[in-house]
Amino acid sequence: MPVTLSDVANRARVSPATVSRVLNGNYPVAAATRERVLRAVDELDYVLNGPASSLAAATSDLVGILVNDIADPFFGIMASAAQSEMGGRDGALPGRAGGEKLAVVCNTGGSPARELTYLTLLQRQRAAAVLLTGDAVEDPAHGAAVAAKLARLAETGTRVVLCGRPPLDAHPDAVVAALPFDNRGGARALTAHLLELGHRRIGYVAGPAERITTRHRLEGHRAALAAAGADDARAHRRLTVHGPYDRRSGYEAARELLRRDPDLTAVVAANDTVALGVCAALREAGLRIPEDVSVAGFDDLPFSADAVPALTTVRLPLHEAGARAGRLALGTEEPPEGRVAEVAAELVVRASTGAPRSG
């Protein structure tokens, strides 16, 4: 019932081999023959059988993009940028001539187990490339498992790229390239900005405790405090609250921080979304931003500029990084020296931070 290569071959009065070659465009075929084949393809409305093709060729045009939360624009922006590097020009080719890839995003929900599941599924499909984005869990066992999995993928020809995620401990060379974000530097600049304004009691709403990004941003924060001679471990612990990367977490954390220290003058949030929750809680407590309390986020997502007040944050060039990661995954761009290229983070000062009251 379904149209096969041979059907096309028969109609074009050539051998299946020739049809295959026309479709894949990697072997000289006389123009007239090609024409004939293409017409037959068209007339029969033939669509290549992907599994058969992948089986015979031992590769596929599937590219997996793993994200922690597809509903979070942080990932959406990277994924979309990466994907647009791959989709190729508009228009559906019948063969896989154009280097077209089926770029496909997989939502792990931040679960290590699901991450592994997806990697296995992609391995099963003989994916051409895998792109892991964003934060990683800092669990040695899981880290090792992921690294091992990626190593096996690499062995069988899958190109592995890391975007916004630090290089692997275990099999660093399984990866084509890693583009980690400078979370430490960004966080440090952000807190330094607050310190300069005169803030000393700075609450910190950190991300999930076991995540590597959380740790890096926290380290940057503390580094800034230390540089200002303000890094008191006890106070630090008291003014740090952990939670997931969502609005609600920010809301609750802010209430908690207010409870612990009603006199804090600034709150730094794990990211912009969390910062919005923080703002909501502060406002509800009758505090003005930034007159009573300054608030800062991280990532500089599109909505941050529109928030009221506009959010001071740290810009991560998500689009650029995603696009580059996409090219790296495709092999369109040369990997950086040493396979690692840190992505710079840039402080963006807006209206949500100002000098403290008693400042």
Added chain:
Amino acid sequence: MPVTLSDVANRARVSPATVSRVLNGNYPVAAATRERVLRAVDELDYVLNGPASSLAAATSDLVGILVNDIADPFFGIMASAAQSEMGGRDGALPGRAGGEKLAVVCNTGGSPARELTYLTLLQRQRAAAVLLTGDAVEDPAHGAAVAAKLARLAETGTRVVLCGRPPLDAHPDAVVAALPFDNRGGARALTAHLLELGHRRIGYVAGPAERITTRHRLEGHRAALAAAGADDARAHRRLTVHGPYDRRSGYEAARELLRRDPDLTAVVAANDTVALGVCAALREAGLRIPEDVSVAGFDDLPFSADAVPALTTVRLPLHEAGARAGRLALGTEEPPEGRVAEVAAELVVRASTGAPRSG
């Protein structure tokens, strides 16, 4: 080099057929044998060859979710809900026993051509199901092309589900189920709310002109106006501006509307994101919300409740709809009567709308 089914079979001292049966779990295998096979799988770290498996079985466990804009939470929420219905329990199975699907999201960027490309790619992969989400372009040619493509997919066993998109004109039975949103009703309720408050000069920032959702929301809007005897075609045209679904579009449209009618007392936006842009422009023009101008959005995305002021909008149960669509795609849930089930939209009144000044 790579481990194959036969390797596992050899090691377990059974035939390849038996290994396959253990992995697929659809044929009785004695417990002891199964055990032996599973151990061999484990020891060899075997991963099924997806293409080979799909080729032989003539189906795959790939499920495609098409979205217009992956960086927009509107789609992210639906996709994530759908995907979580499919991923199955955590943990990677070596076979495809658990009915695990590789749910995968494809970003069309709203381009009809890319939509078709992805459908072809999924057809090529013999996808088990395809889920189209969100708005569709209202171009007869493209609509027909998509419908034809979906019909072919359906013929070869792919389950097609529409979520937030109206049923097909052309091959309505190619689709397992369609879950269109009640955009008309929602828009109508929203505008009715504004009219009740006393507004008469209501600006409308519509979505892209050629999209079906745009038309439906606009129709609801006009229906409400008509019901209040306020549907003047000339005024309507003057107070309606089209633009893409993004923040910037709202910003610019609001400035344009203000230029056209400095005395308008309310603005309805295509969706919440656009509404935020509208708010920014109004604020910049020195207008207070809602004292000077009321603003309303659509969709009720998570950030809308946190906006300042909190956004009056129309809630679409994106998560529920996405999850249901996911189940429908999997065949876990019975399709609704007539294959179409409209998803209700609910007016959510918050702080961004109030009585007009002169009201």
Added chain:
DNA sequence: ACGTCCGTAGAAAGCGCTTTCTACGCTCGA
């Protein structure tokens, strides 16, 4: 005790492609 079934496992035929390897003209250079 013999024939029947049921439960379980193996043999083998593909699934629809890709890709060597081979073969067929031609055109050229000598």
Added chain:
DNA sequence: TCGAGCGTAGAAAGCGCTTTCTACGGACGT
């Protein structure tokens, strides 16, 4: 004029799995 060499196309051997169809025992009924 003949052989080398190039450009082009076909034959056929798989790729690694699924799935009939067949076969083998042992339990069971009579």
